[in-house]
Amino acid sequence: QKEVEQDPGPLSVPEGAIVSLNCTYSNSAFQYFMWYRQYSRKGPELLMYTYSSGNKEDGRFTAQVDKSSKYISLFIRDSQPSDSATYLCAGLDYQLIWGAGTKLIIKP
Amino acid sequence: DAGVIQSPRHEVTEMGQEVTLRCKPISGHDYLFWYRQTMMRGLELLIYFNNNVPIDDSGMPEDRFSAKMPNASFSTLKIQPSEPRDSAVYFCASSLGGLSSYEQYFGPGTRLTVT
Numbered sequence: 625q626k627e628v629e630q631d632p633g634p635l636s637v638p639e640g641a642i643v644s645l646n647c648t649y650s651n652s653a654f655q656y657f658m659w660y661r662q663y664s665r666k667g668p669e670l671l672m673y674t675y676s677s678g679n680k681e682d683g684r685f686t687a688q689v690d691k692s693s694k695y696i697s698l699f700i701r702d703s704q705p706s707d708s709a710t711y712l713c714a715g716l717d718y719q720l721i722w723g724a725g726t727k728l729i730i731k732p
Numbered sequence: 733d734a735g736v737i738q739s740p741r742h743e744v745t746e747m748g749q750e751v752t753l754r755c756k757p758i759s760g761h762d763y764l765f766w767y768r769q770t771m772m773r774g775l776e777l778l779i780y781f782n783n784n785v786p787i788d789d790s791g792m793p794e795d796r797f798s799a800k801m802p803n804a805s806f807s808t809l810k811i812q813p814s815e816p817r818d819s820a821v822y823f824c825a826s827s828l829g830g831l832s833s834y835e836q837y838f839g840p841g842t843r844l845t846v847t
Contacts, residue, residue, distance in 0.1 A: 656834045658834050665840070665841075666840055666841075667736070667823050667825070667838025667839050667840055667841055668775070668823075668838050669837075669838065670834070670835045670836075673834050673835070712774075712775065714834075716834050719777065720777075720834070720836065722774060722775045723774070724774040725774060725775070
């Protein structure tokens with residue numbers, strides 16, 4: 625079992641929809657949780673991070689961590705075609721442990 | 733800042749040939765990471781350096797892979813001899829805080845195809 629599990633998708637939704645991306649993890653030592661966004665033919669870039677449990681909001685994006693269930697979520701409101709990308713979750717122990725990434729497609 | 737720079741962007745080579753991938757990290761960053769990304773295995777950490785010194789190469793798949801960082805602004809990842817299963821996108825990333833930094837800055841990657 626991988627330390628961070630993520631459905632690779634693809635997930636296809638219409639423009640304007642609310643998107644929910646999820647990961648589960650097994651390492652109880654994770655304190656920081658990250659979402660990276662990777663556009664096609666580009667390197668990943670940090671989108672948001674959360675420390676421990678709770679929510680963090682940044683514009684249309686909300687990151688949520690539930691340490692009791694070891695569940696990480698990223699919500700995108702009012703999704704746009706420009707949000708189409710692969711979203712990778714990661715947990716931080718002594719190093720970043722990456723999920724496989726979920727490919728998201730927003731249809732105009 | 734130009735960000736992390738990698739070259740070449742694309743490399744096509746024949747099995748058995750030597751391949752050298754190059755990376756220039758962001759100026760002032762003291763950690764440098766080499767990753768490999770494939771559909772099957774996702775993003776894998778191969779090796780990382782701190783202040784030009786290799787710290788952990790446990791992710792290097794086998795002896796055919798080697799990495800060097802002769803100075804703070806340059807690193808290479810070499811595969812000799814290359815095999816078709818080495819086909820992947822190789823990313824270089826740099827950061828200020830090392831492994832415990834949650835923010836790593838990635839280059840655009842080198843897409844390697846070994847035929």
